[in-house]
Structures are given as structure tokens and as C-alpha cells.
Amino acid sequence: MISVLLELQRLKRLDRTGWVLRGLPPGAESVAAHSYGVALTAMLLADECAARGAALDLARVLRIALLHDLQETRTGDMPRTVADYYGRDARKSAERAAFDDIMRGAGERAAALYGALHEDYEERASVEARLVKAADVIDLLAQALAFERAGARGLDEFWEGAGARDFGLEGAPGEVVREAVASLLRAREGVGR
Amino acid sequence: MISVLLELQRLKRLDRTGWVLRGLPPGAESVAAHSYGVALTAMLLADECAARGAALDLARVLRIALLHDLQETRTGDMPRTVADYYGRDARKSAERAAFDDIMRGAGERAAALYGALHEDYEERASVEARLVKAADVIDLLAQALAFERAGARGLDEFWEGAGARDFGLEGAPGEVVREAVASLLRAREGVGR
Amino acid sequence: MISVLLELQRLKRLDRTGWVLRGLPPGAESVAAHSYGVALTAMLLADECAARGAALDLARVLRIALLHDLQETRTGDMPRTVADYYGRDARKSAERAAFDDIMRGAGERAAALYGALHEDYEERASVEARLVKAADVIDLLAQALAFERAGARGLDEFWEGAGARDFGLEGAPGEVVREAVASLLRAREGVGR
């Protein structure tokens, strides 16, 4: 287990490449900090869904959120554009393989358990996985808005199409996610650009 | 809910003061990155406990881990030494009050739910809360070891007494935590100081 | 004395928390750098007061400016909001105690001399202490303006009420401080926000 604990430390310093490429200073947001944001956001969303009667498996939501970027200790944080060059499938299988190599350090049982959750996320198979993907985008937008409020510019492309994005969520989960994105879009209106 | 999402962004940049005061460069570890490490560590520990027959409430473990430092958006990350000057009780009630103020932004229901979990952590009332405290220390040691492997020195005080620390955990949880700390201590032996 | 010289080095890296929480990058301003700004500002203000016939004890002004934040090597730099949670008195006595612990390293004579000056500042007892408080705010505004000229946004709250703030200074000192604040407010008008 210790090998995983030590390897995850690498995510605490690894910058999110997307911000760096758009001129934010080094240290703007680490992959670990973003994963924290995703997990906390996912918890808030899931609890709101539950309050509206749509119970999700919260433990599954949080596990997926904490695991979804772990392989970046070995692949780095690739910018969006890179997917166009490697292809979706190559990216997915590379990330799955790197993840499994890391988790082998935690023993066979753990590797199987966590590998299945990682697979779920990559395939957006469960509603929990799809909610984490929505949380991933919502934390990205909240971070972009925080940067913009502090004076950053040139981040428009992250917002394009945000309001219409479909995460494959129906009922309460779809509703809750749409409301969160809409709130962020409204909050952004007041920021001079 | 949006007010909480925006406020948590602050933790992504807030440096852990303990490292800064010991000469690590700015950006060494953010509070958000540490919270991520604590949550992932707590998950690994809890799953290992379950494999040994001691079932914990995993959702509760992860909720507490994600929430336990959130109030630092308002209080900052105070160094250990500060507790000696304010007193344990003053610190605890200040942190509880700041946490509740943040969570009011997420609505009454959420504030009550999360406030109770925060209270549990501050009181180390449940076994889940005590496991998160252990994960908090284990992630701290893993981070210290990662810094030391990269050349940092002057971090001995974080390791003092680590092997003998009692987290109030019995049975499998106590065992799993002791093994993790012992592994970190062994891994540190190879690092020149 | 050496223990104080070594401990003060910590302030050179400790970030001013207020900026970090508002999105400025790590390393934007250290506590030591701010203390330098306060001391130099206080000297300029005091000399201008003297030129207008209101002689202050310059050595006392500069001593207080250099000492006023020294305890942050042990308490960290707490954001404004934290005072609401700990209470003014708890904060004051914690800071006084931390300061005295540091200064004990410089010998009894020095500890008494510097402790009295620190007490003066915390109580705003002398006109010199009140002038340093004004310099503390003026350096904060000058730093905020420098950030805003370089593109930072979201710092309005630091400016609110600045023009009307009363530092308990009468005659030339009050006049000189008011003029400095007014100049900064005018200089800020040209900055697009």
C-alpha cells in the first residue's frame, strides 16, 4: 500500500497543463488539488440528488472521484488537444494500463477493486461515473471563474458549450448538474472580460 | 451550493504552512492537495480494514476526509505551534464556527449533515473520524518522505514519536495503521540525512 | 540573538495569506517583504510629519514597524476573517505570547525592551504605534494598487472604507496619513477594473 501512498504524492506538484498553456503561473492548480475539488463537488451534487429522491451510491461516487486521475503520476497531465493526436482509444487504454500498474503495488484484491472503478469511469458505465464526470467539469469551471475573478483572461474556450453539455444524466442528477452549471454561468456574467 | 464550490477553490492555492516555515519553497503542498492525499489514504486504509473483517462506513470516512480542513478558507492553515498560544478549545470552536459559516451557503439540510461530520472529526467520536486522523498523519509522513527523498532536510520533528502514536484505534484499524506507519519509517531509513 | 536571526528567516517565505485567498499566485508578497514596506513607509510618513513640525520618536516608529509581525513565524499569517472566529482579545494575547517566546532567545534585557514595544503596537498606545498601523494599511493599499496595475482583480474589499478610516492620529500625522491614502485612491482611478 505504501508504494501507492508515495506515488500519489507526485500529483500534489503536477500542474494541470491546461492552465499553464494558457498563461497561468506555475503552481496555479495541481492535479491533486483538482481531484480534491472534483471529489468535494461530487459529494455535494450526490447529496443534493439524494435530497431530491435519487439515491446514488455515495461511496462509489467518492471512490471514482479520488481515483479518476491517479494514473497521471505516470502519464503526466495531457492537454485536451493531445487526444486528437493519439486518438480516444489509445488514450483510454494507456491510462487504464498505467492505473493498473500503480495499483498492483496495493495488492491483488485492491488492484481488482480499484481497476473496476477506473474502468467504470473511463466507460461512463454507471450513473455514479457520469456524475463524477459532471463534477470534473463543474470543478474546472469553478476554477476558471476563480481565476477570472482574480484577473485572468483568455479562458473563454473552457466555457464554450458548457451550458448545453450532456453528461448522460437523467432525472434529479441531470437537473442538479444543469442547475450548478447555470449558476456558474450566471456568476461569470459579472466578471469584466 | 455554488458559494461552497467557489470558496473551496481557495484551498487549491493555500500552502501548508508547516512546510513553508521549514524552508520548503512556495507551492510545495496546498491544503487541497493534502486533503486529497488524506482522502485517498483513508480509502486504502478502510478497504484494507474491510478485507481483514472490520467493516467501516466508507462513505462516512471519505466525507470526513474531504471536509476536515475546509474551514481553512477562512482561518488559513495555522502551524502546529499556534495551538499552544490559542489553546485547544479556542482553536476547535473557531474552526467549527468557520466551517458552519461556509456550509450555510449550501442550504440548511447540507449544513446540518456536514456540520455533524465536522463535529465528529473534531471530537474523534467515531472510529471513522479516528481513522481519518490517522490518514492525516500518514499522508503527512508520506509527503515528508517524498520531500526528503528529493533532498529536503530539517523535517525530523515530524517523525518524532510517529511510531508510537496512538490514534485510539483497536483491532484491524489499529493494526493497519501501525503497519502503514512502520512501513514509512522503514522506507525512510534508506534516505541520507 | 542568533535564534532570533534564524527564526526571522521564516518570514521571508511566509506568504501574506490575504492575497493567496484572493487568487494571487504563491510568492506574491512575503510577510518580511510587507514588513519592509511598512517600515520604509513609516519612515517617509514620520519624516514628513517632522517637516510639518510634529516631531515623533523615529527610532521608536522604526522599531515597532520591524517588530509588529515577527510573531507570525509561530502563528502564521492569519487572514482578516479569522479574527471574527477567535475574537480580538484571544488573537491579541496569542500574538503577544508568541512574540515573547521568540524574543526570550535574545536575552532578558532585549525581551523586555522589544516586548514593551510590541505591547504598545497591539494597544495602539503611543502616537508612534498608531502611525505604524497607518503605514501598515498604506503599504497594503500600495501593494494592492501595484497588483491591480499588473492586471489583478477582485481586491475591492481592501479599498472599501479606506478613505474614511480613522487611525486616532491628530494634527500633522493625521494630515499626512490622510493625504497619502487620498493619493493612492486617486492613483487607483486610472486603473481599469
Add this chain to the structure above:
Amino acid sequence: MISVLLELQRLKRLDRTGWVLRGLPPGAESVAAHSYGVALTAMLLADECAARGAALDLARVLRIALLHDLQETRTGDMPRTVADYYGRDARKSAERAAFDDIMRGAGERAAALYGALHEDYEERASVEARLVKAADVIDLLAQALAFERAGARGLDEFWEGAGARDFGLEGAPGEVVREAVASLLRAREGVGR
């Protein structure tokens, strides 16, 4: 041409991922700074080869050095380990495609000229391309040594096998490269680890 000039600015901030993953602080070395080191190193090596009678096409050497990492504005700087997951060929064709997309902004003539040089480097087809690869490794080792002299540790893996590495260079170029690597290995002996 302007689109290329603006896109290259991104390399000035993009950190070399290998250092970050091993605990060096953000901003330790940018991709642009490394490319500068490679180009200057390649010039020194090529001029020494010329002095020993092995004339290389210096303009070709420097062009390749300046262009070889340019595609990282779109792919990010992937750590070594990532190649194991994507495969050598996938990596090569992704990098070639990203490079060509960037260079299309400089016009057809330029895109063809620079694309051919990039292809040469990826294939290590010419002696000039192989010399740049050697310069790439030599600048990496010189940077590692500079970090180690300043106190960094944990960089051994970069040095493993360095003395025996074969760059496919014969005669004077092979000799000059071997001497440079040997000098760096000797210089490293004095550094405490």
C-alpha cells in the same frame, strides 16, 4: 508566422515533467529553457567535431535542436514512462502530427522545410539528428548535476547507463559525445548523495 511565434511562448512556462514528478519545485526547468540548453550544447559539440575534422551541417544541427520539442505546446511534456503505455510508434506519429499542425501556421513552404527536419529527428536519420539527440541527453545530465549540486536528491535513474549509451555516432562525433558524458560523470563524483 505570427501564430508560431505566439504558440512557442507556451513552452516558456511548460515545466519539464520529469523533474516535477521527482520532487523538484514548479518552475525548475521549462521546455523552452531545455531546448535552449540543447541547442547551445549541440553547437559546442558540432564545433568541436569540426575542429577534429568531422564537418557537420551546423545550420541543420541548430534547426533540429530548436524544433525538436516544439510540438509540446500541444501534447504537453510527457514523462518517459508514458512511452511504455502508448507505444513508441503511436507517440512518434502523434508528435509528428501535432508539429505539422503548428507549422501550417507558418505557410506551406515553411511547413514542408521544418516538417522534414522534425521527421529526420524522430527517425535519427542524419548524423546531425543523432548529434542533437546526444545534446538532448547531455543537457539533461548537466541540468541534473546542477540540481544535485544545489542539494536535490533522487535523480539517480537519469544517470544509469549514461556512460554506455550509444547514439549511433562514429568517428569524431562519437568521441566528442563520449568525452562530454564522461566529464559529467566525473564532475558528479564530488557531489555528496
Add this chain to the structure above:
Amino acid sequence: MISVLLELQRLKRLDRTGWVLRGLPPGAESVAAHSYGVALTAMLLADECAARGAALDLARVLRIALLHDLQETRTGDMPRTVADYYGRDARKSAERAAFDDIMRGAGERAAALYGALHEDYEERASVEARLVKAADVIDLLAQALAFERAGARGLDEFWEGAGARDFGLEGAPGEVVREAVASLLRAREGVGR
């Protein structure tokens, strides 16, 4: 040669002072990263000149670009304003002397070869040297524009007179440089200030 390779590493961390003094965060642009930008820009300009029939010695252009700031490992990166205080001639002869001291480490032959190129640049004697000076300014403007697009303000003085600046270049080189500067000025019009 190794002494030069090790000394050049210093440029990878040395910040360009002009940005720091205007409020950009530490690590905004290193001298090495700028030199990379100048060399790549000079290559693009020279190749465009060649396409228009004005052949320049490309190897000479790139050598000068890579060498022109190397002496800053010993002199630091002085801000523009400093020239007014030291005088043009004192600055020039100090930089020439520092450069020659560095290059002595690469042997007599190399020192003579590179010293002559450095002298050429300082005197703007050849058309190649003048083209590198133009590339130096164009990379500065492209960097300023990248900062401004990301939200930086207060950089107007770098742009003043840019459109009318005469680099002593005639025919195709003069034309190509004028077009590049004009494109940057146009690109800047869209940026809110």
C-alpha cells in the same frame, strides 16, 4: 566545454527582470527561455528572407541568437533603466568581458570563434546580428502579448514606438521584420486593456 554546459544551466532559472519589476510573478520567463524564443524567431525570419531572395548566413544568425545573452550568468539580467546609469559603453565592455571569461572554459579556439560573434552582436556589425536584434524585440513583444492575453496589464511601455523602430535592415529583411511587428500590433488590438 563542460564548464560552459554547467554555467548555462544558470540561465534556465534566471528571471527576465523587466517582467518581475512590472508585477509578473516569479518564473514568468527565464533568460534561457527568452533566448530560445529569439533563436526560433530568428530562424523563421531568416528563412522567410531567403524565400524572398535575400540569403543570410543562417548558421551565423542562430549562433548569435544562442550566444547573445550568455554573459548574464555573471552579470544578471539588468533592466533597461540600468543602461542610463552605467552608460552604453560601460555596459557593452562589461558584457563582452564577462562573455569572454565564460568562454575561456571552452578552450582558446572556441573562445575566439564565439567572442567574435558576440562582438558582432554588440556592434550590430553584420546583417545577421541586426536580424537577431530584431528577433530579440519580436520575441519580447510576442511574450508581452501572451501575458496580456492572459490578463496582465501595465506593459504599454514595451509597445511604445515598436511600429517605427529601425533595426538598420534593408530589403527583404527590413520588410519581413516590419511585417512581423505590424502583425503583433494588429493581434494586440483585440486584447482588452
Add this chain to the structure above:
Amino acid sequence: MISVLLELQRLKRLDRTGWVLRGLPPGAESVAAHSYGVALTAMLLADECAARGAALDLARVLRIALLHDLQETRTGDMPRTVADYYGRDARKSAERAAFDDIMRGAGERAAALYGALHEDYEERASVEARLVKAADVIDLLAQALAFERAGARGLDEFWEGAGARDFGLEGAPGEVVREAVASLLRAREGVGR
């Protein structure tokens, strides 16, 4: 006066070049933070001299300490080696001229007052000026020791000859300075190198 307040903000971000050139990360120590250290050190030294019967003009000591590096807002922080290339006299008159240009913004009276103190420091004319020079070196050594305790290496040259350095101070001031340097040398013995 406002122009000086705004210009001094630049020192808060300007890195001390000596550390950067030796591999410390950006933001290790700003010129403003160092000036703070010098002023506080000078105060401690002067008060200790007074306790031993050698009264110095403390206000003069502190004024000189706060002013001695102010011109670096215009000249940058030049590394030691640069003096060899410009010559001591050229450096001195450039720094004096830059300082006077800054201070002209504070009015004629202030410019004359502060210019005379700056001149005193550059000439080491008064015992107060010589004590500030000693404080400048002592803060440098304390900072070097703090870096070394945190793992930095390669700083030996700052310590060479430190024990024997003569600041032109006799009686109590000479004694106090020698004791402080000796204490730092002793404290350094325990640090592994």
C-alpha cells in the same frame, strides 16, 4: 511620496540573484525580504552594542538599513561577480544616481536627507553605516544557513572568509559582530554537507 511607495513594491518580488544563480528556486528571497532581515539584524546588533556601553544613533542605523538597496528597483539585483566587470566606482556612482532619481519623487527635502544617508552607506563613512554592512553580511549568512538546514547545497563560497572579515568596527560594535558571525559558523557545523 506616493511614487516612492509604489516603486518600493517592486522590491517585494525582485529575487536576490545570488541564490537563483546557485540553484535555489524562484521566490527564495526577495530584495525587500532581505532588507527587512538587515534592518532587524542591525537593530538587534545596535541594541546589544548600547547594552555594552557603545551608543550608536539607532534611527540612523535603521534609516540606512531600509534605504541601502532601494535603488535596485532600477538597477536590478546584480550578482557579486558583476562588480569585477563594471568596476567598484562605476557601480557605486550608478547606484547613487538611481537612488537619487527615485527619491526625487519624495520632494527636495527628503531627497537630500536620504541621499546623504545613502552616500554614507556607499562610503562606509559612519560607524552606523559600517554596522549596517555587517548586518547585511550576517543576514546573508543566516539566510544561507536556513537554506542549508532545509537541504540546499553549493553555498560554501558565501561562508569563505566570513570569520575573518573586517568591517572597520572597533570596541563593542566590532565585538558584537564578531560574536554573531562566530555563532553562525558554529551553528553551521551541525549541518551535513
